Every structure is written in structure tokens, then in C-alpha cells.
Amino acid sequence: MTSPLLDRARAGDHDAFAELVEPYRRELQLHCYRLLGRLADAEDAVQETLLAAWRGLPEFEGRASVRSWLYRIATHRCLNAIRDGGRRPPPSPVPPFEAPEPTTHTEVPWLQPYPDVLLPESAYLHREQVELAFVEALQQLPPRQTAALVVCDVLGFPLAEAAAMLDTTATAVKGALQRARSTLRSSTTRPPAHGSAEERRLSKEFATAFVADDVDAVVALLTDDAWLAMPPAPHQYVGAAAIAGFLRASAGWRAGRLYSLLPTRANAQPAFGLYLDAAPAGLVVLALDGDRVARITRFMDDTLFPAFGLPRAFSRSPASAAPSGPAPDPAAAPDRW
Structure with a gap:
């Protein structure tokens, strides 16, 4: 009817x-x-x-x-x-300095963050289903398994309805679902509550240490198995020593030029617009675990700034806080580390 x-x-x-x-x-x-x-x-x-x-x-x-x-x-x-x-995979940027040997390489260099301002309200009830680690894990499954898992486990459609949506049988959906569940590992992190004082404290301490190039202070905030990724670059640094080596190499290359961070949110997680001097230099998203930072993902894509409501040039003047002018041309955006 x-x-x-x-x-x-x-x-x-x-x-x-x-x-x-x-x-x-x-x-x-x-x-x-x-x-x-x-x-x-x-x-x-x-x-x-x-x-x-x-x-x-x-x-x-x-x-x-x-x-x-x-x-x-x-x-x-x-x-x-x-x-x-x-x-x-998008073209991988070439680092402008001699970067340390990465610990490993990402299998999902096309990953982008998702602005919290676009999330449905219901997403915060199941934030583990929008966090970057979950979305990245989905990308590594065969597409039909990803679809079955999202349609059934995330959206909650019953097998029969999912089968109709995917133009297949309930038996096929059930098999794909079982294979996806066995491959996809559940997150073991326990982040602070969304918008809590603990989340704000950790985010502020990270930002303060990061813009000051205080590598020791950044490392003190990390979990033992923390890692740093920089999509679309394939490099990943796992563990405090590897992350510290990369951050020190980056600070040495900048030779006194300043980083600045403007807070935003992505994938129901704390995030920042990153600026080198006044120019956009990517987005940083943090995954928190308890009172530590478990994952730092720096997206080297300046074209995402308008979607996050971030200005195209950094200024400490309050009047500059809102974006203005046309969106940047993605083809003209320089690669930046």
C-alpha cells in the first residue's frame, strides 16, 4: 500500500x-x-x-x-x-625529507575521514561503527562480504531483506556474513565518552605537544602499540620509537616553521585541521584508548577542509574562523608532509 x-x-x-x-x-x-x-x-x-x-x-x-x-x-x-x-589508490606523495623506514604499509591508501557534522544522530549510539579503524577494516574485506556485514550487522536488516537488497539468497548472505565476521576483528580500545572532559584533556595535551614539536610529550601520551598513518602515503609507523623517529625527522625538515591546529571532529573522534605556518597541511584524527592516544592518522588532503568547516588559511584572528571563497581545485592541491 x-x-x-x-x-x-x-x-x-x-x-x-x-x-x-x-x-x-x-x-x-x-x-x-x-x-x-x-x-x-x-x-x-x-x-x-x-x-x-x-x-x-x-x-x-x-x-x-x-x-x-x-x-x-x-x-x-x-x-x-x-x-x-x-x-x-591515489598517487602517493613523495616526502620532502629523508623519512625513517616505515614499520609497515597501509592496504587502504584511499581512506578519507568523515565529518561529524554529517553524521546522523543515531551514529553516536554505535560510534565503533563509524570510527576510522572500523571503516578501514571494512575496506579490506571482499566487497560482497562488506555489503553483507554492513547491511545486516550495522543497519540491522534481516537476512531475507538483505538477500533481496543484494539480489542473492539468504544462504549466500549468511555465508558472506560469517566469513566477514571471522575476518573482521573487534576493536579492543575503550575511548573516553564522546565529548567528555577526559577526551578534551587528551586532545588538548596532544595538540599542545604536537605544535610545540615536543616529541617526548607526544610519546608520553601514546599507548605501547600506538601507530601513525598518513593516507594517501602508504607509510605506517608502529610503536613509540618509530613514531618519535618520524616526528623528529619532520620537525628537523620544517626548521622552525610552525604547525597550528584547529579542532574539529571526524568519525566520532577528536580531529584537527593542520596548518604549516598559515597554509593547510592536512587533517589529523586521533583514536583514543583510555587515557592514551592509540592512533594518529594524518590525512594529507587539503581539499577536505571545506567539508569540515575549516578555513583555508590559518589566522589567530576570530574573524578568520569561517571558510570563505570557492572550494580548492583537487588537481591543484600540492602534496604535503
Whole structure:
């Protein structure tokens, strides 16, 4: 049985269609981000989903819910993007200094952070399902397993409905789900409560030490198995000694030029816009564990600043805190460490 709003949309009423799909836009974008690992690709996938939904309205008979129907379209758009090479690794930046030998290399150099301002309110109830470590782990599963895990375990669709969404059988979905669960390791970190005094204290202490190039103070905040990653660069540094070596090499190369940090949030975690002198130099996202920092991820992508509401130039003047002007051209953005 269809609703009057759906009937109006099917009759070609664009306003009715917008009203029909708008409640699901944010959760659809987060869904696409989980599958694709990139904010820009998720935004494209949502636009393609809504266009396909508009064109497919005459065939939609209302047997499934509008939400389930939209998720079906979005999931297939994402799987098609992955199949068509939508997750090809971006070019790796070349460090401008002699960096220490990395401990290991990332398998997901295309990963991007997700602004908290775009998260649905419900995401904070299950923050472990939006944190960077979870999204990165999803990228390392076969795409059909990722889709099954997200549709069933994250979104909570029953097997039969998930099978219809994925154009397969409940048995196939169950098998993919079991394989994904056995591969995906649960996070063992216990971060402070979202927005808590402990989270703010740790974030402030990290920022103070980081901008001062006080490597010893940064190291004192780390867990024993902490690591530093810098997508799209493949290098990862694991353990306090390796991280300290990289930070000291970076400080030596800058030769007195100053870092500045502006607080923001990404993936339900503390984050900062990073500036070298006044110029954007990437985004830093922290994963916290108890009263320590377990993971530092520096995204060397200045084009993400507008999505996080960060200014394109750093100034200590309050008037400069809001972004202005056109978004930067991604092709013109320099690689920076």
C-alpha cells in the first residue's frame, strides 16, 4: 500500500520526491562511505542513488519500505563503483625529507575521514561503527562480504531483506556474513565518552605537544602499540620509537616553521585541521584508548577542509574562523608532509 506522498512523487512531483527521500540522505551517505571509504565517492554515490530512485519510481510498487529500496540502490551503486575501479589508490606523495623506514604499509591508501557534522544522530549510539579503524577494516574485506556485514550487522536488516537488497539468497548472505565476521576483528580500545572532559584533556595535551614539536610529550601520551598513518602515503609507523623517529625527522625538515591546529571532529573522534605556518597541511584524527592516544592518522588532503568547516588559511584572528571563497581545485592541491 502506497502513501499519498509516494503517489505524488510517482506522478512526477519533484518536491514530493525530495520530501520522500530527504530523511534518509544522511544515513545513505554514511552507508556509502562505509562501503567506499572516501567522502567524495560517498557523495557521488548518493547523488547517483537519488537520480536512479527518481527514474525508477514508476517501477517501485511499495512492497518494500522506501528506506530499504533506497539502501538497495545505494549498495548496488557502491558495489558497481568498486568493481569499476572506484577504489584505485591515489598517487602517493613523495616526502620532502629523508623519512625513517616505515614499520609497515597501509592496504587502504584511499581512506578519507568523515565529518561529524554529517553524521546522523543515531551514529553516536554505535560510534565503533563509524570510527576510522572500523571503516578501514571494512575496506579490506571482499566487497560482497562488506555489503553483507554492513547491511545486516550495522543497519540491522534481516537476512531475507538483505538477500533481496543484494539480489542473492539468504544462504549466500549468511555465508558472506560469517566469513566477514571471522575476518573482521573487534576493536579492543575503550575511548573516553564522546565529548567528555577526559577526551578534551587528551586532545588538548596532544595538540599542545604536537605544535610545540615536543616529541617526548607526544610519546608520553601514546599507548605501547600506538601507530601513525598518513593516507594517501602508504607509510605506517608502529610503536613509540618509530613514531618519535618520524616526528623528529619532520620537525628537523620544517626548521622552525610552525604547525597550528584547529579542532574539529571526524568519525566520532577528536580531529584537527593542520596548518604549516598559515597554509593547510592536512587533517589529523586521533583514536583514543583510555587515557592514551592509540592512533594518529594524518590525512594529507587539503581539499577536505571545506567539508569540515575549516578555513583555508590559518589566522589567530576570530574573524578568520569561517571558510570563505570557492572550494580548492583537487588537481591543484600540492602534496604535503
